[in-house]
Amino acid sequence: MAGVKQPDPARRSERSRQAILQAARELVSEVGYAKVSVEAIAARAGVGKQTIYRWWRSKGAVVVDSFLALSEGGQDQGVTLPDTGDIEADLKTVMRATVAEFADPAFEAPIRALNLEIVADPELAAQYREKLAGPVDEAKKARLRSAxxxxxxxxxxxxxxALELLYAPLYQRWLLRTGPLTPQYADALVDLALKALRP
Structure with missing residues (x-):
C-alpha cells in the first residue's frame, strides 16, 4: 500500500541489541553473574534466545559488551585520551572522569558484580581483558608515551x-569502600604519581 511506512529492520535490530545489553547489566546487578542465563537475558529483553546467539557466542560475551556499552562511545569507537600537551591536566581530566564513573550507582552496581565474577572465572576475565581493559590500558599508555x-x-x-601507580589506589578504595571517590582524590593521585614519574 502506498503511503504506509515500512518498519526499519536496522532500527528494530538496534533496539533489540540495546535491550539485550541493558537486560544483561540489570540481571548481573540483581542476581550476580553466575545466576544469569542467556534465557533470562532474552526474557528480560523481550527477544528470542536465538537473537542473542546471532550476535554473541556466550553469556560472558554479552555481559562484557553490556559494560562496554556503558562507556562513552561504546564498543564501536576507538579509545583515546585527551592530549592537550599538558600531561598533568590531561591525567586529572581522565582520573576525575574515572572517579565519577565509579561513584555513579548506574555503573557501580553492575561493575562490582562483574568484578566479583572475574575473580573466579578465568574465561570471563580473559574476555574482559581482551575487549575492555586491554584497549583502555593501551590508550592510557599511548598518552603517557606521548608525554x-x-x-x-x-x-x-x-x-x-605507571598505570598501576595511578589506578590501583583508586580501584582499591572503590573495591574495599575505604573512602570517598572525589575529584580532589583523583587530583591527589595524579600529583603523587607525577612526582614519581617526572624526569
Whole structure:
C-alpha cells in the first residue's frame, strides 16, 4: 500500500541489541553473574534466545559488551585520551572522569558484580581483558608515551607500572569502600604519581 511506512529492520535490530545489553547489566546487578542465563537475558529483553546467539557466542560475551556499552562511545569507537600537551591536566581530566564513573550507582552496581565474577572465572576475565581493559590500558599508555616524548615524563619510566601507580589506589578504595571517590582524590593521585614519574 502506498503511503504506509515500512518498519526499519536496522532500527528494530538496534533496539533489540540495546535491550539485550541493558537486560544483561540489570540481571548481573540483581542476581550476580553466575545466576544469569542467556534465557533470562532474552526474557528480560523481550527477544528470542536465538537473537542473542546471532550476535554473541556466550553469556560472558554479552555481559562484557553490556559494560562496554556503558562507556562513552561504546564498543564501536576507538579509545583515546585527551592530549592537550599538558600531561598533568590531561591525567586529572581522565582520573576525575574515572572517579565519577565509579561513584555513579548506574555503573557501580553492575561493575562490582562483574568484578566479583572475574575473580573466579578465568574465561570471563580473559574476555574482559581482551575487549575492555586491554584497549583502555593501551590508550592510557599511548598518552603517557606521548608525554615521555615531550619530556614531561622520565624516558625510562615503566608505563605499565605507571598505570598501576595511578589506578590501583583508586580501584582499591572503590573495591574495599575505604573512602570517598572525589575529584580532589583523583587530583591527589595524579600529583603523587607525577612526582614519581617526572624526569
Amino acid at each position: 615521555q616524548q615531550a619530556g614531561q615524563l622520565a624516558p625510562d619510566a615503566d608505563l605499565d607500572l
